[in-house]
Amino acid sequence: MSINEEIKRRFVRLSKGQRKVAQFVMNNPTAVIGNGAAEVGRQANVSESTVIRFCYAMDLSGYVELQEEIRGYLLSQNGTTLQPTYTSNKQQNTGFGKIMQRDSQNIQDTIHLINDSMLQKSSKWMHTADNIYILGTRQAASIANWLSYTLRTLRSNVKQLRSDSDDIVQQINSMGEHTTLIVFSFDKHTNDIKTIVEIAKMKKVKIIAITGSALSPIRDYASAIFALGMKNQTPLDIVPVLFSFLHALIEEMISQDKAQYDKYQQSYEQVENNLLFLDAAREKQVF
Numbered sequence: 001m002s003i004n005e006e007i008k009r010r011f012v013r014l015s016k017g018q019r020k021v022a023q024f025v026m027n028n029p030t031a032v033i034g035n036g037a038a039e040v041g042r043q044a045n046v047s048e049s050t051v052i053r054f055c056y057a058m059d060l061s062g063y064v065e066l067q068e069e070i071r072g073y074l075l076s077q078n079g080t081t082l083q084p085t086y087t088s089n090k091q092q093n094t095g096f097g098k099i100m101q102r103d104s105q106n107i108q109d110t111i112h113l114i115n116d117s118m119l120q121k122s123s124k125w126m127h128t129a130d131n132i133y134i135l136g137t138r139q140a141a142s143i144a145n146w147l148s149y150t151l152r153t154l155r156s157n158v159k160q161l162r163s164d165s166d167d168i169v170q171q172i173n174s175m176g177e178h179t180t181l182i183v184f185s186f187d188k189h190t191n192d193i194k195t196i197v198e199i200a201k202m203k204k205v206k207i208i209a210i211t212g213s214a215l216s217p218i219r220d221y222a223s224a225i226f227a228l229g230m231k232n233q234t235p236l237d238i239v240p241v242l243f244s245f246l247h248a249l250i251e252e253m254i255s256q257d258k259a260q261y262d263k264y265q266q267s268y269e270q271v272e273n274n275l276l277f278l279d280a281a282r283e284k285q286v287f
Contacts, residue, residue: 002076003069006058014057017046019207021054029070033214034115037063067214071227074112101241109243110228122224123252125206126151129180133171135161137192139235143184147246153268154230154254154261161196172196177204183222186212186235197221210245212238 001009007022014022023160024044025032032040038048055066126132132151136144148160161171161181175181181200183193194217201221209222212235219225228241254261 003058003066003073010058014054015050017050018057020044020046021051025054025066025070029074030113030115031117032070033074033227034118034261035115036219053287064219065216067227068136071113077107077112102237106237106241110245114226114245118224118226119249120251122208122226123249124256125180125208125223126182126249127254127256128178128205129157130176130178131157131158131159131174131180133161133175133179133181134184135181135196140184142244143242143246144182147182150250153265155251155264168196172199175200175203175205179203180206180208182208182210183218184210185216185218186238194218195222202286210242213279 004026007026011019011022019042021044024040028043031043035043037051041048043052044051052063055061055063058066060066060069132155133143134148134151136142144160148158151158159171161168165280166170179200181197183197185193197207197209197218198221207221207223209216209218209225211218211225211227214225216225216227226245228238228245
């Protein structure tokens, strides 16, 4: 039985406040996935404790399990309506075609799990931030490096945090309420970033967490969380979904003031070309 069917079955036994939560959950599933219990309570016009009691009334262990149930429900609904993107015989009969088809399907599935309003809010935080810090360790370090470089071509004051850097303390101390921190967390080893994120939250930093699961411990500190991983997916399965999502997030940021970002990018490219010219000139002088 799906979570929606279970809610309808138990609806008459719920309290008045819990019925408000139930109605909100059925009408706004992606809002539940993308927000914490406190925010859902605010939007449903009930207290956070009422949201938690609703979860218990549904025989769930807590709010995170509710999010997981809704994710599963949306995926099952999505699976009955979406058709594979690639249909040519060549792609169906080759290994690379099947893999690319699976990547495409994973991206399609993820679209239905992303809270649009939370994505819009996150892109606005990035646009208005005085500074953007990006944090990713282990397997996420290369992704953090790519995003740092890409954002530097579009705006100033973008820095990649490295937990083993000599100036990590100075960088953390420079954070404030006009700072946006983007955190990648795709494995169980979060102790090396947990302290940084916890301090950032105390400094009222806007924290955008991009994780492989809604169960990630980073969720407790995030202003916005995007769980891109799904059950039975390998880390390689998540990579194309992740880059597609980051592309969408960057484009949403650019849409806040496209002329401004176009101008900065042109200026950046001009500086890069000038530096390449100077390097070539120096090499000629050497030889």
